[in-house]
Amino acid sequence: MATMTRPAAPAASGADQAPSRPSWLATFWRFCRQNPLGAVGGLVVLLMILMAALADVVTFYDPTRNNFGAMLEPPSADYWLGTDQFGRDLYSRIVYGARTALLVGFVSASVGGTVGLILGVASAHFRGRLDLILTGVMDVLMAFPLIILALAMVSIFGTGTSNVIMAITIPFIPRCARVVRSSALAVREMPYIDAARACGFGHARIILRHMVPNVFAPYLVIMTAAVGQAILLESSLSFLGLGVQEPVAAWGLMLRGGAQDYAESAPWVAVYPGIAISLAVFGFNLFGDALRDWLDPKMKI
């Protein structure tokens, strides 16, 4: 990672191919070279996805099976990261936990983000009363700490994976809507929107074909950040006992109860799941930051 020169190698190699779009791979390389930290984040995310997808292949124990013959075993060749107070293999639980974390993270970030995108763009496009009401509601929702809102939602929907996803999705909507709305307000004043209106296009066409693609950058950035936040939120809820329920493998849940009681004699129970959460959030944050710099260096969230 020496100096960073802008017109790097890919541009030169692309020159003899006609000035069309640089290839997918070239863009990817340029991203990695300009954002080494972002590339690290992307790698962590990729590893996590692989881990979740291949969980059955890379683990040797059932993550939910108790084994009272091997309780609180320290890390060894048999149990790479040791076992918990029920004799469950920590490594397997962490690998399967990636599934839970990614499921909650991706679903709540994408659903919450997309609903926020639609509301934000619609609010900016129509202005007037709709905008006033929507912004008002969003402002009220934003005045609640994220965890408080999520806790309230869990009390309404109940615990368990799918309910937790819902409880995390709803508080995300206003956060995304607000960011998208402010970008959409700027897009709305662009001449091409006027042109579209002059052509007599309907609202749906203007919103979907002309506005949404132009606010896609902030939407993508806030969604990546939201995945990390959702993972953190899910682990907090599960830690409180109000999120994903036993025996499902989830990182926050692994830190609950036993981890604290046995922390002194079996520190691995308390240490590894926390590392998993931190690494995952770390990866998504780095990747999100790099994506922001890449898509729109001037944007701040």
Added chain:
Amino acid sequence: MLVYVIKRILLMIPTLFGAAVLVFLLMRAIPGDACMLRMATGGGSIDSHVLQACRAELGTDQPMLVQFLDFLKGLVTLDFGNSMWSGRPIIHEVGLRFQLSLQVAIMATLTAILISIPLGTISAVRHNTWIDYVVRSFSIAGVAMPSFWLGILIILGILITSKAWFGSPWMPPITYVPIWVDPLTNLSMLIWPALATGYRYSAVATRMTRSAMLEVLREDYVRTARAKGLFQKLIVRRHALRNALLPVVTVIGIEFAFLMGGLVVTEQVFNLNGLGKLFVESVQNHDYNMTQALVMIVVAIFAVTNLAIDILYGWLDPRIRYT
């Protein structure tokens, strides 16, 4: 200025009203109520007459609109009524816990300021050197680490070091005493959660300080100051930092407001009886009055902090005038 402040306070009313409506409806959307929960924990079958009497006592048998107007009346007169669970006045129940949460929030904020402003500044001044990389990693790690896990690690660290040094494990005290009664016990209890949350909070503020400083350091007036031959220290302190502080103040203020109610998980780890824990308990007990009061307190703190931030802006940047 005074007119501006009054205007802003009036503008808080719709937000507070919206929050009141929201929390009122959310609480009633939760299946079950305090009376059914009371009977259920008492064991045996639920007698409909007793249930009826209990609801009449708590006022939950009234029409929704009447209940809501009662709640609003309480808000305006600052009389939150009694807890539906313990039966004691809410002001009484909230009192000590509010003190505890406020103290943790203030201590965490101080920790965050002490860490973030110097680190963020150094990181910006020494942009793209190893110091910058270390600071950035430190702050990115802070954002990624769940504070409850950090809390567990801190407790683990205390146990291990106290055992190694004094031979017997030491744990922070678990009953809260106000700082003016016994400062030593108070601080030895609250310093740990303040550190755990303060670190995370400082990470956000460090990143903000860094990026704001980077922007300001590129400004023309900084170049002029440098051309004038001013010392780097003076430039950073007097010309750059003050102008970079605006967004940092915003971040710190907003986080402070959220800390008051959002410490739910950290309080659980350190076994603190703060507002967050009270909130979780009151939601689980379907204690409408208590939850409503707590949410309104948190939202009000949030609104007041926002106002304080805006007033602070005017002080930090004299160009900003409020009329």
